[in-house]
Amino acid sequence: MKIPKRLGWISGGVLLALLIWFTFSTYGAGRPIGASTGIAYMGAWFFGLTDTPYFKKITESGSWEVIFLIGVLLGGAFTSLFITKTFKIRAIPPLWKKHKNSSVASRLFWSFIGGFMVVFGARLAGGCTSGHFLSGASQTAISGLIFGGVAIVVLILTGRLFYKNL
Amino acid sequence: MNFNIVEFFSETIKLVQQQDHGSIWLILLIGFLFGVIIQWSRVDTFDKIAGFAMLKGFKVPKMLFFSIGIASIGLFFLIKMGLASYHIKPIMLGGIILGGIIFAIGMAILGLCPGTGPVAVSEGNLDVLVGLIGGIFAGALFTYLYPELEKIMGPNLGKLTLTQFFDGSWFIFLYGVALIAIAFLLPNREIEEEVGEV
Numbered sequence: 001m002k003i004p005k006r007l008g009w010i011s012g013g014v015l016l017a018l019l020i021w022f023t024f025s026t027y028g029a030g031r032p033i034g035a036s037t038g039i040a041y042m043g044a045w046f047f048g049l050t051d052t053p054y055f056k057k058i059t060e061s062g063s064w065e066v067i068f069l070i071g072v073l074l075g076g077a078f079t080s081l082f083i084t085k086t087f088k089i090r091a092i093p094p095l096w097k098k099h100k101n102s103s104v105a106s107r108l109f110w111s112f113i114g115g116f117m118v119v120f121g122a123r124l125a126g127g128c129t130s131g132h133f134l135s136g137a138s139q140t141a142i143s144g145l146i147f148g149g150v151a152i153v154v155l156i157l158t159g160r161l162f163y164k165n166l
Numbered sequence: 167m168n169f170n171i172v173e174f175f176s177e178t179i180k181l182v183q184q185q186d187h188g189s190i191w192l193i194l195l196i197g198f199l200f201g202v203i204i205q206w207s208r209v210d211t212f213d214k215i216a217g218f219a220m221l222k223g224f225k226v227p228k229m230l231f232f233s234i235g236i237a238s239i240g241l242f243f244l245i246k247m248g249l250a251s252y253h254i255k256p257i258m259l260g261g262i263i264l265g266g267i268i269f270a271i272g273m274a275i276l277g278l279c280p281g282t283g284p285v286a287v288s289e290g291n292l293d294v295l296v297g298l299i300g301g302i303f304a305g306a307l308f309t310y311l312y313p314e315l316e317k318i319m320g321p322n323l324g325k326l327t328l329t330q331f332f333d334g335s336w337f338i339f340l341y342g343v344a345l346i347a348i349a350f351l352l353p354n355r356e357i358e359e360e361v362g363e364v
Contacts (some may be wrong), residue, residue, distance in 0.1 A: 003227065005208040006206070006207070006208055007203070007206045007208075008207075009207065009225050009228040009229035009232060009309065009349070010232060011207075011229075011234065012203055012204075012206065012207030012209065012228050012229050012233075013228075013229045013232035013234075013349070014233075015199075015235060016200075016203050016205045016229070016233040017233045017236035017237040017240065018235075018244060019196065019199050019200060019202070019203065019270045019285075020185070020233070020237040020241065020317075021237065021240050021241060021244060021250075022196070023196050023291070024241060024244065024250040024253075025244055025250045025328075026191070026249055026250065027194065027197060027249070028188060029178075029188035029192065029193060029296050030185045030187055030188070030250070031185045031253055032217075032253045033196070033200065033246050034283070035279075035281035035284075036185070036279035036280040036347055038280075039280055039298070039301045039302060039304075039305050040305030040308060041178075041305065041307060042174075042302050042305060043167065043301070043302040043304065043305025043306035043307075043308075043309065044305060044306055045167075045174055045301060045309075045311035046167065046168060046174075046302065046306065047167060047168075047306035047309075048167055048168050049306060049309045049310055050234075051208070052307040052309050052310070052312065053312060053313060054312035056307070056310055057261060059181055060181070060185055061172070061186075061264070063178045063179075063181035063182045064182055064185065064187055064193060064217075066178050066201070067178065067179070067182055067190055067193040067194060067197065068193050068194075069192060069195040069197060069284050070197060070240075070286035071193065071194040071195065071196060071197020071198040071199075071200070071201065071242035072197040072198070072200050072201040072204075072222070072285060072288070073197075073201065073284050073285075074194070074197070074201065074286065074288070074289045075197060075198035075199060075200060075202040075205065075241065075285075075287055075288075075314055076201035076202075076204065076205045076210065076279055076284065076285035076286075076288030077199020077201075077288040078200045078202065079201065079206050079215055080205050080290070082287065082288035082292070083206060084205060084206060084208065084355050086289055086314045086364065087189060087289050087290050087293065088289070088290050088336070089290040089312055090290060090291060090292065090295045091292040092293065093211065093213050093216075093217055093277065093291075093364070094213060094214035094218055094356065094361040094362065094364060095212060095213040095220075095256050095277075095361050096212060096216070096231075096277075096359070098268045098360070098361060099220065104342070106295045109275075110293075110294055111276055111293040111294065111296045111300065112273075112295040112296050112297060112299065112300035113272070113275060114272045114273070114274075114275030114276025114277070115272065115276050115283070115294075115297025115298055115300030115304070116266050116272065116277075116295055116300035116301060116302060116303055116304040117269065117271055117272025117276075117304070118174045118269055118272035118273055118274070118276055118278075118279055118280060118283075118297070118304075119272075119280060119300070119301035119302075119305050119308070120265075120272075120303040120304040120308055121264075121265045121266065121267070121268030121269030121270070121271075121272055121305065122265065122269050122279075122310070123265070123304070123305065123308045124264055124265030124268065124269075124278060124315065124319065125258075125264075125265025125266050125309070126255050126256070126258055126261055126262065126265070127255055127264045127281070128269065128281065129230075129273075129279040129280070129281055130278050130279075130282045131261075132190065132228065132255065133234070133335040134233065134234060134237075134281075135231070135332075136254075136255055137168075137234045137253055137345075138234050138237040138238045138239070138241050139238070139241060139253070139254060139327055139329075140328035140329050140338070140341060141255060141258055141325075141326070141327050142323075142326045142327065142328065143255045143257045143258070143325075143326075144255065144264060145328075146257065146259075146262050146263070146266070147262050147265075147266045148333040149208045150262070150263055150266035150267060150270065150296060151266045151269060151270040151273070152186065152270075154266065154268040154270035154271060154274075155218070155273055155274050156218075156221060157271060158219060158271045158274035159216065159218075159219025159220040159221065159274050160220075161216065162274060162275060163216070163219075163220055166221075166222075
């Protein structure tokens, strides 16, 4: 049997739905998938902010998501090395080069800003693509649907304004 | 500052073992499978996500809507059968709108989000690693400012779901099928047509 190098959006979507079912079910973890709390947990821990109201609020979800994210790193590395064979050390994505610039320094600067905004925004909103949209909208949660609506509109607006030659 | 990684992991593992949300191995497996699915579909690249922000490639929203459509129908019946339960986030209106705006600006610039970012890091993207470090700083600052920020995150409109308003299996089929339809109706254009395979 030949293993496909890419999954299309249909097979990828089905597998992701199966994983959501398993994670939610009592056979799995009995909780939703989430990622941004794990990153906030790391930040709070590394900066010695464990004795704060917010850290105490997120210790359960945050610690769970840290272990989850370790698994994600391993799964991504395994797949990029052995299945898709796309592992490569690089710093500028082709699309950035085409529509922004070719400067590594600029890309790293904006990555830091972008990553900062992603996690700060997600914590303010109480979730990210995984928690609010994938897990939230799957439960028809109104919080997740509002987040998804706002995020898609602002994502496309930023795409218009931040990049050139569109 | 505390960069004692050994202490970090031993404390974190202890905190996870105190919960009833699966063993460490099970959680690692769930994460591993998530990483495999995301990487194998190649929706973990800047090109795919920023490409959607530029409306030049639609694989990410197609896969997301399709997946949520299927997941919602099955989850509804899993919960009905008592094999899963709802985990609803409250509608903190101010936080969701302001946070959603900041989040999405960042996502269009970084080209990744907290779940797909680590996958991009694992396949060798140094820029995304810098983004992840930015995210860790943001987590620390948010934790520090939380007592102040909490004041602007409300009003809390409660943990509401659409199924509370539209009771009955017919609604979840309508909801799921509508999301699946969106996935099919979105353009088939892929970002590879513009920049090639990464």
